[in-house]
Amino acid sequence: xxxxxxxxxxxxxxxxxxxxxxxxxxxxxxxxxxxxxxxxxxxxxxxxxxxxxxxxxxxxxxxxxxxxxxxxxxxxxxxxxxxxxxxxxxxxxxxxxxxxxxxxxxxxxxxxx
Numbered sequence: 001x002x003x004x005x006x007x008x009x010x011x012x013x014x015x016x017x018x019x020x021x022x023x024x025x026x027x028x029x030x031x032x033x034x035x036x037x038x039x040x041x042x043x044x045x046x047x048x049x050x051x052x053x054x055x056x057x058x059x060x061x062x063x064x065x066x067x068x069x070x071x072x073x074x075x076x077x078x079x080x081x082x083x084x085x086x087x088x089x090x091x092x093x094x095x096x097x098x099x100x101x102x103x104x105x106x107x108x109x110x111x112x113x
Contacts (some may be wrong), residue, residue: 004097004104011093018086026079 001009043051043063051060072081 004100007093007097007100011090011097014093015086015090018082018089022079022083022086025082026076029075029079031076 048060051063055062071077
C-alpha cells in the first residue's frame with residue numbers, strides 16, 4: 001500500500017468517525033435556550049464599561065471573542081465543530097496524498113525520448 005493510499009484511507013476514517021461522532025453529539029445534546037440569564041452570562045452596558053476601564057477597547061473585544069470561542073465547545077455547537085473539523089481533516093489528508101503522488105516519480109518510461 002503506497003503512502004498516498006494510506007493517507008486517503010486515514011482521511012476516510014477521520015471523515016466517517018468524525019461525522020458519526022457529530023451525529024451522536026447532536027442527538028444527545030439539548031437545544032440551547034439563550035432567553036434566560038441562567039443559560040449564559042450576558043454583559044450589560046455597565047459591565048462592558050468596567051471592562052473597558054480595566055483594559056481598554058481591545059480587552060472588551062478579546063472578552064467577546066473568548067466567550068464566543070468557549071461557546072463552540074458545548075451542546076449542538078460542539079457537534080457542528082466536530083463535523084467541520086472532521087471534514088477539514090479529511091480534506092487535508094486528501095491534499096497531502098495528492099501532493100505525495102505528484103512528488104513521486106512515475107514508473108512508466110518516458111515515451112518522448
